[in-house]
Amino acid sequence: MRSAPTVLHLDMDAFFAAVEQAAKPSLRGKAVVVGGLGPRGVVATASYEARRFGVHSAMPTAQARRLAPNAAYLVPRFALYRAVSDQVMALLRELSPLVEPLSLDEAFVDLEAGGAAEDSASARAAGLRLRADIRALTGLSGSVGLAGSKMLAKIGSEQAKPDGLLLIEPGTERELLAPMPVRILPGVGPATGEHLRRAGTATVGDLVEAGEDELVRLLGRTHGTALFRMALGRDDRPVVAERDAKSVSVEDTFDTDLHDRLRVRTEVDRLAERCVRRLRAGGHSGRTIVLKVRRYDFSTLTRSETLRGPTDDPAVVREAAGRLLESVDTTGGVRLLGVGVTGLADYTQEDLFAQAAAGAGPEPPGHAAPGGAAAGDGAAPGRPAGAGEQPPAPSARAQPGSPAEPRHWAAGQDVRHAVHGPGWVQGSGVGRVTVRFEQPGSEPGRVRTFPVDDPELEPSDPLPLVGGGGPPPSRAGGPEAARG
Known part of the structure; x- marks a missing residue:
């Protein structure tokens, strides 16, 4: 235990929802819910305005809609969240070389290791400066806890929410924790x-x-x-700069159970491709391929196959996942599928490329993966299943303009119109899509409606945020507090 509160914990306030409010001027100060929008969707994050109605993360979206029917319900845009997270983490690394990210919106910092603080006064100054820098750079608010240990720093940031700072003086831990x-x-x-x-x-x-x-x-x-x-408030865990990923995985929860075996295989192939993209983005390869299947009766099966060496080849992962699928009975229907890779390494073994063509791995499929399902995607730890991610195209199942299926637009999705410029989808249905044309830093924009197959409307990448994204959420007791 340290004699000075030089362990800092930062937790961004309602991060996903706050990013959406900063990016969409018409939503500032409004109830916003980010998550899966289908019948089986789950809330990833709710803004503080939505939380007043009882909406919270991990809640079924259908229940959230009953509690807050007038809230804005949006699909997540993880590419944008990661970009903003990278900006925030860069600010943390200016304070110290010892930064331990826990997720996109949360991290520990050892202020003593970076010379940013050595006592209570300098620790408080570093925390206040960090919060101001985050606000100036992103327009978002974060809550800070300062203490002599990781456990107490995290408790401090939780008590400081939203948009606050709590410093816990060493020696006052038991008094704080007791009630x-x-x-x-x-x-x-x-x-x-x-x-x-x-x-x-x-x-x-x-x-x-x-x-x-x-x-x-x-x-x-x-x-x-x-x-x-x-x-007793005792916690001597150090801040660890590098947290090695143990697995990379992706999964999808489907609005309706999948019964067609060919469709199930197609979804497994698609998930394998996404998993490899994340694997490569992290500079990893992996040796064990894991398939997760949740059936119609909520029973969850996990199958794995271990290769001769690590690979990041999509064909190898796709074929291994396909072989694992053959050992699973999907007759009654499938509600969730996941593909993961464990046994991560930073190199590949070239002779594995032949395995896809050979169609057989060296070890028989069907043994349980270490620790059960592949549970982390290496990008957004703790993300609820079913939260989903913004589709890269207007339809996740068909090409834009496909005659077999109409274009699909998800609420919150970024778009660009040839005449009206950038905007985002407010909703769609009965062959129409409603778009609000605005962007970060602009005034609330106008709303227009188009046919879903309007050739002048296309999906686009998220626009970067600008600083000063709106006032902080209201908080009783002021933005700063100290204990002891």
């Missing part, structure tokens, strides 16, 4: 929290009073001992 619910501690989920509540320990102070022996009796030695240390 908080046990769920505030890392590793205490709903089941453990309920188990502790039934045992009469609802707050962190109750855990300390119960003592280590009682927690070991309730939870086992490893978990009980660790939880008692955390309840």
Whole structure:
């Protein structure tokens, strides 16, 4: 434990929704929900305006629509979120070489290692300067926690939300933690929290009073001992600059169950291609191919095949995933498919290119992947399944203008019109698409409606944000606080 609060935790406020509000002037100050928009979609992020109606992340989008029917519901635009995240992470690396990203919108920083802070006053100054720089560069707000450990810094940023800063002076940890619910501690989920509540320990102070022996009796030695240390505010984990990705994976939840075997195989091929693109973007290759299938009855099957060496060849991954699919019964219907690669490396083995043509791997498919499903995509950890990503084309299933299927436009998608310029899709249906023509930094734009197959309307890449994206969300008690 440090004697000065030189561990900083940054958590961007309602990040995906805040980026959308900054990029779409007409949505500033409005309820915005980002996530999957189909019947099985899941909320990825809700703006603070939407949260007042009870909408929160991981909630089914259908439930969110019932709670906030007038909110703007948008598909995620992860290319833009990653670009903004890169800008924010660059600011963090100016403070210290020890930056530990946890996701696109969250990271730890060791201020002491970079010489940015050595005591409470300099740590507070660094945190305030960081928040101002983020606002100036992106127009977004972030909340900062400063403490002598990672656990307390993260708790501090959570308590400071939205758009605040909380500094926890070393020596005041137990006073701060005592009245908080046990769920505030890392590793205490709903089941453990309920188990502790039934045992009469609802707050962190109750855990300390119960003592280590009682927690070991309730939870086992490893978990009980660790939880008692955390309840005392003890956490000596260092900030680690490099967090090696253990797997890369992508998955899709479908609006309706897939029953056609050919369609299922086509989707697996498409996911394999996306997975390889992410694999290559991270400079990795992988040795174990993983297929995830969630069936109509919510049963989830995971199959894997380990190759002779690592590959980043899309044909090899596609064919291996196809072989794995052959071992899965999809007769009743499929609601989710995923393809992942584990056993990551930074090189490829050239003789694997022959495996696609040979159509057989050296080890039999069907054994379980290490740790179960391939669970991280290396880009947006913690992202809820079904959140989806903005389609690269007007239809994810057909080429633009295809006579077999009309063009599809997703709400929130970036477009450009030959006459009216850049805009975004507000909605579509019955052969029409409604577009609002505006861009970051402009005034709220005008709305126009076109036929879905209008040849002058095309998908486009997101426009970069500009600084000063609107006022911060309101927060009782002011933007800055200190403990101790």
